[in-house]
Amino acid sequence: xxxxxxxxxxxxxxxxxxxxxxxxxxxxxxxxxxxxxxxxxxxxxxxxxxxxxxxxxxxxxxxxxxxxxxxxxxxxxxxxxxxxxxxxxxxxxxxxxxxxxxxxxxxxxxxxxxxxxxxxxxxxxxxxxxxxxxxxxxxxxxxxxxxxxxxxxxxxxxxxxxxxxxxxxxxxxxxxxxxxxxxxxxxxxxxxxxxxxxxxxxxxxxxxxxxxxxxxxxxxxxxxxxxxxxxxxxxxxxxxxxxxxxxxxxxxxxxxxxxxxxxxxxxxxxxxxxxxxxxxxxxxxxxx
Numbered sequence: 001x002x003x004x005x006x007x008x009x010x011x012x013x014x015x016x017x018x019x020x021x022x023x024x025x026x027x028x029x030x031x032x033x034x035x036x037x038x039x040x041x042x043x044x045x046x047x048x049x050x051x052x053x054x055x056x057x058x059x060x061x062x063x064x065x066x067x068x069x070x071x072x073x074x075x076x077x078x079x080x081x082x083x084x085x086x087x088x089x090x091x092x093x094x095x096x097x098x099x100x101x102x103x104x105x106x107x108x109x110x111x112x113x114x115x116x117x118x119x120x121x122x123x124x125x126x127x128x129x130x131x132x133x134x135x136x137x138x139x140x141x142x143x144x145x146x147x148x149x150x151x152x153x154x155x156x157x158x159x160x161x162x163x164x165x166x167x168x169x170x171x172x173x174x175x176x177x178x179x180x181x182x183x184x185x186x187x188x189x190x191x192x193x194x195x196x197x198x199x200x201x202x203x204x205x206x207x208x209x210x211x212x213x214x215x216x217x218x219x220x221x222x223x224x225x226x227x228x229x230x231x232x233x234x235x236x237x238x239x240x241x242x243x244x245x246x247x248x249x250x251x252x253x254x255x256x257x258x259x260x261x262x263x264x265x266x267x268x269x270x271x272x273x274x275x276x277x278x279x280x281x282x283x284x285x286x287x288x
Contacts, residue, residue: 016164020171038240041189042233043131045124046196057201058117069113069204076212077106109211116203120226124196127230134237170257174264181267188274189236196229224287228278231285235277243270 047054084098112119159167199222206222209215246266282288 069208073208228281232281
């Protein structure tokens with residue numbers, strides 16, 4: 001009878017060990033996949049991220065938003081001409097050069113809204129160059145080392161059934177937590193790109209304000225916001241680099257669950273810092 005119970009115990013122990021190892025392997029794979037995709041996604045320009053969406057946004061912007069920007073530019077140009085004439089004492093000190101000045105300013109404004117997408121893409125090309133350069137300089141792998149899984153198996157095989165059952169339940173919670181955090185990382189990275197597309201679709205309107213000094217604040221703030229979105233990817237890369245260093249500092253010891261909870265804690269910290277990158281980038285470029 002004791003031999004039968006012993007065999008049942010060994011069988012249950014094997015099931016629990018295999019179940020825990022399966023959960024932990026899935027946990028590592030989920031973290032590695034999501035974190036590894038961050039560097040690829042943030043270093044992609046809007047045109048390359050999804051050519052179909054970018055073409056759609058560009059067509060809508062040029063066919064719907066650009067005519068509205070042209071009307072705004074016309075109104076601003078007329079107001080600018082009137083203001084320039086009034087500034088010269090109602091033609092009492094009239095000088096013909098102001099018309100050449102007005103023509104030049106209007107020409108520059110028209111050129112800006114005509115090349116809006118080229119200017120916006122130039123901003124992201126610069127940001128992509130910086131991000132790719134940073135990616136090459138960030139040392140260390142972002143992957144959680146899966147080679148320690150075999151060591152974990154030997155440690156698990158030396159535990160009792162009660163301990164293994166408790167670890168199995170905790171590993172289920174850990175896997176659910178990591179999957180939730182993976183979704184959060186996905187939302188942050190892809191949400192940034194959707195925000196870029198939304199900002200790009202309205203680009204001609206703020207660009208149409210550059211014809212007037214007072215009204216150009218809208219266009220200047222728009223450019224600052226686009227620079228902030230572009231260089232937010234650089235801050236995200238820095239967060240990934242810090243995360244890699246912290247993860248590599250975790251030593252998987254006999255306290256397996258404690259070590260794995262450390263991985264979860266650093267992943268939560270990564271999500272928090274990724275959320276903060278947008279506000280930090282805007283504060284750096286004084287965008288609001």
